[in-house]
Amino acid sequence: MSSSVKSWLLALPVLLFMAVFAAQGLYRAWLESVQVDGAGLFSAYTELLTGRTFWASFGISVYVSFISAVLSVVIGLWLVRLLHRYFLRDDWKLAVWFPMLIPHFAAAYLTVLFFSPGGWFASVSASAGLDGFPILVNDPLYIGVILTYLWKEIPFVVLMLLPVYQELDWRMEEAARSLGAGAWTRFKTVELPWSGPVLLEVWLILFVFMLGAYEIPVLLGVTYPSMLPVLAFEWFYQAGWSQRPLAQAMMVVLTAISAFTAFLLLYIIQRSRRRWLRGGMRA
Amino acid sequence: MLEIKKAEKQFGERTVFSGVSFSAEAGETACIVGPSGCGKTTLLRAVAGLVPLSDGTVLLDGEDITSWKAEQRPVVLLFQEALLFPQLTVLENIAYGLKYGRRKLGRRARLAESRAMLQKIEMEQWENAYPVELSGGQKQRVALARALVLKPKLLLLDEPFSSLDASLRQSLRTWVRSFLREEEVTSLFVTHDKEEAVMMSDRLIVMKDGAVQQQGTPETVYHQPENRAAADVIGDGLYDERFIPASSLTIGAADGYSGIIEHPQFMHGYRFYRVNVPSLKQTVVVLSDTLYEEGEAVKLSVTEEKENGAL
Amino acid sequence: MNKFWKVLLASLLILVFVAPVLFLFIRSVSFGWRFPDVLPDAFSLRGWQAVWSDPQLIRALWTTIGIGTAVVVLNYLLALPAAYALSHHEPRGKAVIETVIMLPIFVPVLAVAMGLHLFMIRIGAADSWIGVVLIHMLPTLPYAVRILKSGFDRLQTDWMWQGRTLGMGPVRTFFGLMLPMMLPSLRSCGILVFVISLSQYVLTAIIGGGRVTTLPILYFPFFSSADEAVTASFTMLFALLPIVFLVLLETALYTYHKWSRTV
Numbered sequence: 001m002s003s004s005v006k007s008w009l010l011a012l013p014v015l016l017f018m019a020v021f022a023a024q025g026l027y028r029a030w031l032e033s034v035q036v037d038g039a040g041l042f043s044a045y046t047e048l049l050t051g052r053t054f055w056a057s058f059g060i061s062v063y064v065s066f067i068s069a070v071l072s073v074v075i076g077l078w079l080v081r082l083l084h085r086y087f088l089r090d091d092w093k094l095a096v097w098f099p100m101l102i103p104h105f106a107a108a109y110l111t112v113l114f115f116s117p118g119g120w121f122a123s124v125s126a127s128a129g130l131d132g133f134p135i136l137v138n139d140p141l142y143i144g145v146i147l148t149y150l151w152k153e154i155p156f157v158v159l160m161l162l163p164v165y166q167e168l169d170w171r172m173e174e175a176a177r178s179l180g181a182g183a184w185t186r187f188k189t190v191e192l193p194w195s196g197p198v199l200l201e202v203w204l205i206l207f208v209f210m211l212g213a214y215e216i217p218v219l220l221g222v223t224y225p226s227m228l229p230v231l232a233f234e235w236f237y238q239a240g241w242s243q244r245p246l247a248q249a250m251m252v253v254l255t256a257i258s259a260f261t262a263f264l265l266l267y268i269i270q271r272s273r274r275r276w277l278r279g280g281m282r283a
Numbered sequence: 284m285l286e287i288k289k290a291e292k293q294f295g296e297r298t299v300f301s302g303v304s305f306s307a308e309a310g311e312t313a314c315i316v317g318p319s320g321c322g323k324t325t326l327l328r329a330v331a332g333l334v335p336l337s338d339g340t341v342l343l344d345g346e347d348i349t350s351w352k353a354e355q356r357p358v359v360l361l362f363q364e365a366l367l368f369p370q371l372t373v374l375e376n377i378a379y380g381l382k383y384g385r386r387k388l389g390r391r392a393r394l395a396e397s398r399a400m401l402q403k404i405e406m407e408q409w410e411n412a413y414p415v416e417l418s419g420g421q422k423q424r425v426a427l428a429r430a431l432v433l434k435p436k437l438l439l440l441d442e443p444f445s446s447l448d449a450s451l452r453q454s455l456r457t458w459v460r461s462f463l464r465e466e467e468v469t470s471l472f473v474t475h476d477k478e479e480a481v482m483m484s485d486r487l488i489v490m491k492d493g494a495v496q497q498q499g500t501p502e503t504v505y506h507q508p509e510n511r512a513a514a515d516v517i518g519d520g521l522y523d524e525r526f527i528p529a530s531s532l533t534i535g536a537a538d539g540y541s542g543i544i545e546h547p548q549f550m551h552g553y554r555f556y557r558v559n560v561p562s563l564k565q566t567v568v569v570l571s572d573t574l575y576e577e578g579e580a581v582k583l584s585v586t587e588e589k590e591n592g593a594l
Numbered sequence: 595m596n597k598f599w600k601v602l603l604a605s606l607l608i609l610v611f612v613a614p615v616l617f618l619f620i621r622s623v624s625f626g627w628r629f630p631d632v633l634p635d636a637f638s639l640r641g642w643q644a645v646w647s648d649p650q651l652i653r654a655l656w657t658t659i660g661i662g663t664a665v666v667v668l669n670y671l672l673a674l675p676a677a678y679a680l681s682h683h684e685p686r687g688k689a690v691i692e693t694v695i696m697l698p699i700f701v702p703v704l705a706v707a708m709g710l711h712l713f714m715i716r717i718g719a720a721d722s723w724i725g726v727v728l729i730h731m732l733p734t735l736p737y738a739v740r741i742l743k744s745g746f747d748r749l750q751t752d753w754m755w756q757g758r759t760l761g762m763g764p765v766r767t768f769f770g771l772m773l774p775m776m777l778p779s780l781r782s783c784g785i786l787v788f789v790i791s792l793s794q795y796v797l798t799a800i801i802g803g804g805r806v807t808t809l810p811i812l813y814f815p816f817f818s819s820a821d822e823a824v825t826a827s828f829t830m831l832f833a834l835l836p837i838v839f840l841v842l843l844e845t846a847l848y849t850y851h852k853w854s855r856t857v
Binding site: 022023031032105109118233251 | 600603607608610611612614615617618621628629630631632671672673675676678679680683684685686687688691694695697698699700701702703704705706707708709710712713728729731732735739744785786789792793795796800810813814817825826829832833836837
């Protein structure tokens with residue numbers, strides 16, 4: 001049996017699962033979003049895209065996901081560089097990974113404990129005689145949501161990025177220094193070609209995840225504007241399932257955005273690296 | 284001109300080298316030769332500014348650069364491997380220092396100088412290739428070009444040929460030597476290979492056990508090692524209170540040093556024997572056209588007339 | 595960087611990433627700790643007693659552990675062969691396989707769950723723990739394949755060939771030689787999958803339809819309850835469960851390791 005055939009057979013259970021569940025789920029969401037009797041095939045989409053609620057939710061969703069993903073990646077990168085440089089051999093750097101063991105909604109409760117108006121930081125500032133602790137939980141700017149995501153996702157970024165830094169050839173950095181390159185240039189020309197693709201990919205995973213995640217925004221967000229998954233869930237279960245096509249249409253739109261962003265970024269990553277990893281300018 | 288004065292390096296309790304002083308004239312190639320672990324690579328990295336010295340000074344054209352950062356020193360280090368930036372083309376690699384480094388030039392001037400350098404290393408047709416497409420020798424040539432295009436006051440080379448195979452190493456050595464002479468680059472070369480050291484250098488510095496054992500012209504150092512350590516590193520011969528070159532040793536006399544034949548060796552069309560001399564705890568390679576068995580006990584006698592390499 | 599800064603940075607990391615959970619624990623055993631007290635003044639186990647004496651919660655605990663374990667086992671079964679194929683072979687169309695496996699990471703899983711809702715009802719998997727296990731596979735499977743693949747990447751294949759040349763069959767080589775060397779990856783894969791399964795609320799709510807009561811389903815109404823000690827205890831339970839699971843997993847893997855030596 002050829003190695004290719006064998007590989008496909010070994011991967012078959014997963015592929016079948018993805019086809020039967022993931023692909024079918026998306027397909028059925030699409031079907032339910034267009035099957036509206038009499039009102040026209042895309043009436044749910046028209047209604048969705050002309051409604052103000054959707055756009056408010058869309059705005060807040062993109063804002064929260066984008067900011068959280070960017071901050072997680074940036075802080076994670078900073079931590080990895082620090083950890084790599086000074087704690088290469090210390091195993092307790094694994095402490096950074098600890099939040100990965102805590103479910104998202106439990107992390108949300110930690111945010112409430114520390115940052116809510118009745119929380120510990122408010123207590124401390126009140127005891128110090130300071131009034132007016134800012135509202136950071138269930139706030140319209142979703143700061144509590146962003147803080148929770150940061151606490152949960154920075155360890156994930158560290159987990160994904162640390163292997164890259166451990167495998168980097170640090171003599172390259174010395175070569176660059178010897179040629180007179182400053183710290184920023186060295187980061188750009190020695191580290192980024194290797195860590196950049198991973199950073200982009202991790203950002204993408206986080207962005208897509210946060211765009212479609214329900215748990216934290218429903219606990220720490222506000223009712224208006226709510227994040228897209230919260231709105232979709234609400235519509236999905238609205239009396240008599242009348243709003244279901246609308247919910248499904250929203251999910252289809254969200255899927256399209258996610259898939260398009262993913263395709264675009266993964267394509268850029270692939271194209272930029274293929275050239276110099278394999279060569280090919282000359283035979 | 285490079286001057287090193289009383290350089291010392293300690294890692295915690297361990298002294299890597301101490302009291303190292305030597306100098307190299309402008310345009311000269313100085314070569315540090317020594318066994319691995321003698322501290323020569325650390326010394327080179329200290330001159331490059333990649334590790335700080337514990338004590339001593341580094342002067343370059345009379346200027347004290349001891350406390351300068353590596354990126355500020357007008358010094359470039361070539362490593363054992365080429366360490367080209369894989370994401371940049373050959374031309375971009377050569378232009379790296381001119382774009383980001385000490386000698387910043389505008390785009391046009393940068394490309395012109397890099398292309399000129401590319402021509403000098405005879406690799407014009409590889410301008411747009413990526414490092415992954417080059418052979419080991421080509422990579423080292425590009426690394427050399429990337430360094431020299433910066434016109435450094437001092438070029439440091441850390442066994443740059445050691446990752447290449449034997450025949451390529453030979454030809455690249457010859458090429459680099461004449462290239463450095465033509466460009467009149469002051470350079471400091473580090474190697475554990477005495478043949479390479481003698482061939483590459485205008486001035487030879489022998490290092491062992493973290494100290495300079497001897498320095499001088501390669502000719503002098505090779506023929507007249509001053510002490511046992513220097514003789515171990517560079518000399519072909521025996522050291523018994525003074526240096527006895529191999530060329531004045533003869534196998535098969537009635538008296539002299541007792542030795543045991545280890546094995547024959549064939550070089551340049553002649554037969555040599557590697558002889559172990561237990562009383563001196565040394566081995567020496569001696570020319571002989573007589574046939575000996577491995578393990579045979581022989582006597583090595585000294586013929587004074589043959590000293591100084593006259594065969 | 596000297597020792598002082600190193601210790602400072604280390605303390606800061608522990609303070610930010612670990613200490614909040616300790617704080618949560620103290621909260622769960624404190625009594626009458628209200629705004630604006632900075633420190634608690636009395637301790638009590640009332641919160642934990644409330645959690646342990648709720649029969650519904652104990653049932654949910656077992657449901658959660660059962661579903662989580664099933665998800666982990668099913669992940670191993672599906673992901674191991676795929677990860678092996680992706681790591682040790684270069685099949686034609688490898689990129690296609692990889693893309694399909696990563697699909698649930700790059701699209702919202704909520705969309706899939708909503709789309710599957712009616713289908714699950716039709717095949718009778720809705721409102722049952724089977725359906726919940728299946729839907730939990732979606733956010734876990736891509737990570738399982740990824741972790742196990744990098745585990746296989748690190749394996750030295752010479753070892754396996756050594757086994758084969760010594761006369762071990764492919765099956766015995768796999769279970770007796772290769773899997774024991776994969777233990778670190780199997781461990782991280784298991785724990786991560788369990789935590790992800792433990793973290794699901796909305797997928798369980800949609801597919802379980804309120805019939806499959808896992809801990810998160812009970813937890814959400816609790817979240818904004820005024821009784822902080824009880825909520826804190828309940829939350830602490832979620833932090834403890836992965837640790838309990840880790841102990842169980844260690845025991846299972848240890849037993850397997852012992853067994854594999856006798857093969």
